[in-house]
Amino acid sequence: MATQTSYSLKDVVSNEHAALVVVDVQNDFCHQEGSLGKLVTDRTNLEQAVDHLVHLIEEARRFHVPVVFIQTTHDRFNDSSVWLRARSDRPGGTQAPAVCATGTWGAEFYKVKPRPDERIVNKHRFSAFIGTDLEMTLRTLKRESVLVTGVTTNVCVESTAREAFMREFHVVLVEDCASAWTVEEHQATVHNIGKYFGQVADSQKVVALWSGEA
Amino acid sequence: MATEQRYTLKDLVSPEVAALVVVDVQNDFCHEDGWSAQRGHNMAAAQQAVDRTVSLIDEARRFQVPVLFVRTTHDEWNNSDVWVGRGGRPVVENPSTACVTGTWGAEFYKVQPDSDEYVCTKHRYSAFTGTDLEMTLRTLRRQSVLLIGVTTNACVEFTAREAFMREFHVVLVQDCTAAPTDEEHQATVFNVRRYFGQVADSPDVVARWSGETDS
Numbered sequence: 001m002a003t004q005t006s007y008s009l010k011d012v013v014s015n016e017h018a019a020l021v022v023v024d025v026q027n028d029f030c031h032q033e034g035s036l037g038k039l040v041t042d043r044t045n046l047e048q049a050v051d052h053l054v055h056l057i058e059e060a061r062r063f064h065v066p067v068v069f070i071q072t073t074h075d076r077f078n079d080s081s082v083w084l085r086a087r088s089d090r091p092g093g094t095q096a097p098a099v100c101a102t103g104t105w106g107a108e109f110y111k112v113k114p115r116p117d118e119r120i121v122n123k124h125r126f127s128a129f130i131g132t133d134l135e136m137t138l139r140t141l142k143r144e145s146v147l148v149t150g151v152t153t154n155v156c157v158e159s160t161a162r163e164a165f166m167r168e169f170h171v172v173l174v175e176d177c178a179s180a181w182t183v184e185e186h187q188a189t190v191h192n193i194g195k196y197f198g199q200v201a202d203s204q205k206v207v208a209l210w211s212g213e214a
Numbered sequence: 215m216a217t218e219q220r221y222t223l224k225d226l227v228s229p230e231v232a233a234l235v236v237v238d239v240q241n242d243f244c245h246e247d248g249w250s251a252q253r254g255h256n257m258a259a260a261q262q263a264v265d266r267t268v269s270l271i272d273e274a275r276r277f278q279v280p281v282l283f284v285r286t287t288h289d290e291w292n293n294s295d296v297w298v299g300r301g302g303r304p305v306v307e308n309p310s311t312a313c314v315t316g317t318w319g320a321e322f323y324k325v326q327p328d329s330d331e332y333v334c335t336k337h338r339y340s341a342f343t344g345t346d347l348e349m350t351l352r353t354l355r356r357q358s359v360l361l362i363g364v365t366t367n368a369c370v371e372f373t374a375r376e377a378f379m380r381e382f383h384v385v386l387v388q389d390c391t392a393a394p395t396d397e398e399h400q401a402t403v404f405n406v407r408r409y410f411g412q413v414a415d416s417p418d419v420v421a422r423w424s425g426e427t428d429s
Contacts, residue, residue, distance in 0.1 A: 052289075076353070077332050077346075077349075077350045077353060077354070078346060078349050078350060078353050080352055080353040081348070081355060082352075083353075091316060116274030117289050124346060124349060125349070130349070131345065131347075131348070131349040132344065132345075132346070133291070133292060133337060133344030133345070134344075135344070136291075136292050136337060136338070136343070136344040137291045137292060138292070139294055140290075140291060140292050140294040141291075205309075
């Protein structure tokens with residue numbers, strides 16, 4: 001990669017350089033009984049994204065692409081006044097539901113299952129780089145690019161993608177493995193990443209590149 | 215604190231604004247069978263510092279100063295070439311290292327966090343690197359850190375310097391820290407006092423918590 005002047009999608013997703021980053025696929029965000037998941041009226045996009053993601057994770061393992069699972073938790077050591085204020089601005093105001101309280105069912109993964117030899121990074125803010133060792137792990141694994149997936153596209157996935165780029169990683173949004181509360185929100189992220197700082201691909205294309213079919 | 219012209223030690227150690235940060239008091243760095251001892255380091259100073267540390271932690275709890283425990287672990291997710299190969303050390307797949315994740319050496323030595331206390335796991339010298347320590351300090355509205363633990367000139371000093379760079383007042387509680395040699399320890403004391411923090415002994419700190427001393 002180092003001597004090229006432009007990076008194709010194939011370069012960036014290569015198992016030599018890439019890590020698959022799975023953001024916040026947890027019960028409170030995704031499960032129909034989760035604190036935010038239960039507010040979703042049409043679950044079609046969300047369930048499709050998670051199904052695609054579960055499949056992509058299996059393919060990543062098959063092609064030896066490291067998979068890093070990001071898990072949000074909240075408790076009294078990180079629920080600052082600034083953070084709680086942001087939550088109170090959401091629909092429901094100060095009554096907005098608590099999300100992913102440390103140690104609860106809501107904070108557990110939804111449908112995705114890290115293996116014992118895979119990395120889980122615990123975060124407390126939108127970006128998976130804030131207050132975590134994610135960058136240290138990516139550098140240790142000699143990763144140059146991140147394939148970002150998960151929920152929600154325009155909040156935690158996009159914050160993570162933007163910060164990955166600011167920290168000198170190539171960014172690929174695997175768009176069919178991410179979901180937002182509305183299509184408009186999802187598409188705005190797709191636009192921003194594609195236009196300003198990364199590549200956007202669907203999971204079939206990524207797998208085809210891993211397998212050498214594309 | 216905000217309107218004062220000068221911050222006294224009493225201001226900085228106040229239970230309203232301070233956190234006691236306990237750095238790397240772990241078997242591999244303190245125990246006579248640990249990694250450091252096996253490499254020929256004298257553990258006497260570290261063990262004396264830990265005895266005073268245990269007592270200072272009890273006092274901090276009594277005066278409701280939050281106690282934040284920092285511990286180091288090392289494994290395949292953070293043993294980068296830069297870390298493993300520092301200072302010309304050989305870069306090998308299973309490097310000899312202190313505090314391997316999940317081992318006895320990585321367990322706390324004589325200090326014991328309560329179930330409702332914060333434990334921060336780090337993989338580098340500074341407790342701010344790759345951790346949520348700053349987020350926790352801000353959440354708890356802490357403005358100053360009282361640093362104790364081992365070793366004075368490595369992890370404690372790295373953490374002290376980064377605390378200062380991130381806009382926290384720094385107090386080094388010198389009798390609760392230790393280094394393999396007194397020269398190393400004293401060099402840190404000099405740097406902290408001269409350039410960016412205050413240096414105190416644990417009885418000085420407790421005297422201010424208890425109201426026995428006014429400045």
